[in-house]
Amino acid sequence: MHEGNRTEIATLGEFGLIKRLTEDIKLENKESVYGVGDDAAVLSYPDKQVLVTTDLLMEGVHFDLVYTPLKHLGYKSAMVNFSDIYAMNGMPKQITVSLAVSKRFCIEDLEDFYDGVKLACRQHHVDIVGGDTTSSVTGLAISITCIGEAAKDQVVYRNGAKETDLICVSGDLGAAYMGLQLLEREKAVFQGEKDVQPDFAGKEYLLERFLKPEARRDIIESLAKAGIKPTAMMDISDGLSSELLHICTQSKVGCRVYEERIPIDYQTAVMAEEFNMNLSTCALNGGEDYELLFTVPLTAHEQVEQIAGVKVIGYITKPDLGCALLTRDGTELELKAQGWNPLK
Ligand SMILES: Nc1ncnc2c1ncn2[C@@H]1O[C@H](COP(=O)(O)OP(=O)(O)O)[C@@H](O)[C@H]1O
Numbered sequence: 001m002h003e004g005n006r007t008e009i010a011t012l013g014e015f016g017l018i019k020r021l022t023e024d025i026k027l028e029n030k031e032s033v034y035g036v037g038d039d040a041a042v043l044s045y046p047d048k049q050v051l052v053t054t055d056l057l058m059e060g061v062h063f064d065l066v067y068t069p070l071k072h073l074g075y076k077s078a079m080v081n082f083s084d085i086y087a088m089n090g091m092p093k094q095i096t097v098s099l100a101v102s103k104r105f106c107i108e109d110l111e112d113f114y115d116g117v118k119l120a121c122r123q124h125h126v127d128i129v130g131g132d133t134t135s136s137v138t139g140l141a142i143s144i145t146c147i148g149e150a151a152k153d154q155v156v157y158r159n160g161a162k163e164t165d166l167i168c169v170s171g172d173l174g175a176a177y178m179g180l181q182l183l184e185r186e187k188a189v190f191q192g193e194k195d196v197q198p199d200f201a202g203k204e205y206l207l208e209r210f211l212k213p214e215a216r217r218d219i220i221e222s223l224a225k226a227g228i229k230p231t232a233m234m235d236i237s238d239g240l241s242s243e244l245l246h247i248c249t250q251s252k253v254g255c256r257v258y259e260e261r262i263p264i265d266y267q268t269a270v271m272a273e274e275f276n277m278n279l280s281t282c283a284l285n286g287g288e289d290y291e292l293l294f295t296v297p298l299t300a301h302e303q304v305e306q307i308a309g310v311k312v313i314g315y316i317t318k319p320d321l322g323c324a325l326l327t328r329d330g331t332e333l334e335l336k337a338q339g340w341n342p343l344k
């Protein structure tokens with residue numbers, strides 16, 4: 001947050017602030033008929049399915065400003081919403097951004113936050129078409145709603161996985177969680193002693209995965225190019241096991257996942273060792289990976305294996321076999337959702 005050069009929000013007021021944050025927005029998409037400036041935005045989606053998703057992020061629950069730069073927070077807040085649209089096999093098109101801010105924040109802070117939101121939007125061709133701004137007596141609250149589109153026959157739900165389907169995952173898992181653990185460990189350094197710098201050498205990937213997640217538009221495009229429509233899909237925000245159980249419950253099937261096939265980056269493994277944590281537990285339950293978890297028919301095996309950044313990690317079974325992890329030594333462990341739960 002800004003220390004020198006602070007302009008109090010009160011000097012602009014609500015409307016001045018909104019103008020300052022939104023005056024440079026240019027609409028990219030033909031579906032965005034009218035954006036910021038009236039009682040509602042106007043969108044046009046003839047002959048498409050319209051996808052709508054929303055997320056609420058609370059300071060102290062979802063993010064800690066001691067080690068999260070506001071520009072990164074803006075970027076991530078937008079990205080996690082795009083990820084939900086991609087998880088429906090759609091393309092994000094518009095967002096609305098709602099903020100509740102306390103007096104701790106100055107105009108420059110909110111401009112930083114918006115720079116991050118705008119950068120994410122430019123990269124994913126998304127228009128900011130509205131929002132709401134109010135005050136908060138405690139921390140910062142952020143709610144972003146994203147609107148997207150998909151062709152009528154292309155939407156992919158969580159409930160379509162069938163027996164013998166292959167379970168696939170993009171990228172690697174557990175790195176964002178290790179990034180969070182690392183930042184929490186170094187938090188004292190951020191807060192207090194000014195001359196001591198936290199040492200993140202060799203751990204950059206973990207921080208990047210946590211602070212700057214990238215929604216997997218590329219995977220959606222690769223699947224479309226290969227002519228593969230997944231039978232079920234969702235994004236991994238709460239951890240692989242939790243999400244797999246959602247797909248299996250909603251699809252009324254069971255599953256088997258090979259522990260040795262779960263993709264994990266080298267830096268994640270080194271960090272887990274340093275923290276004395278079980279690596280598979282980190283990858284299964286870490287959360288905030290924002291990778292895609294999906295199932296494809298067995299007939300798509302060869303094609304899906306050729307997509308860069310996608311790994312087949314298991315298969316779908318009859319429901320009575322339940323959901324289990326096949327460990328390296330061949331034992332079966334029941335999968336449990338031990339991932340992140342803000343209401344616990
Ligand atoms: N307060 C709420 N009121 C109505 N629907 C909700 C509420 N909270 C969550 N949902 C809905 O429940 C479903 C699951 O939500 P959630 O677990 O948050 O999914 P995700 O991890 O994709 O954000 C979604 O369809 C979401 O819209």
Ligand SMILES: Cc1ncc(C[n+]2csc(CCOP(=O)(O)OP(=O)(O)O)c2C)c(N)n1
Nearest residue numbers: 055060061062063064237238286287288340
């Ligand atoms: C200070 C802090 N505590 C905890 C976390 C971990 N965390 C925050 S959000 C999240 C997962 C997704 O959040 P949720 O509200 O469940 O989003 P949804 O699944 O609805 O998209 C995790 C693991 C964090 N990033 N920062």
Ligand SMILES: [Mg+2]
Nearest residue numbers: 054055056237
């Ligand atoms: Mg949610």
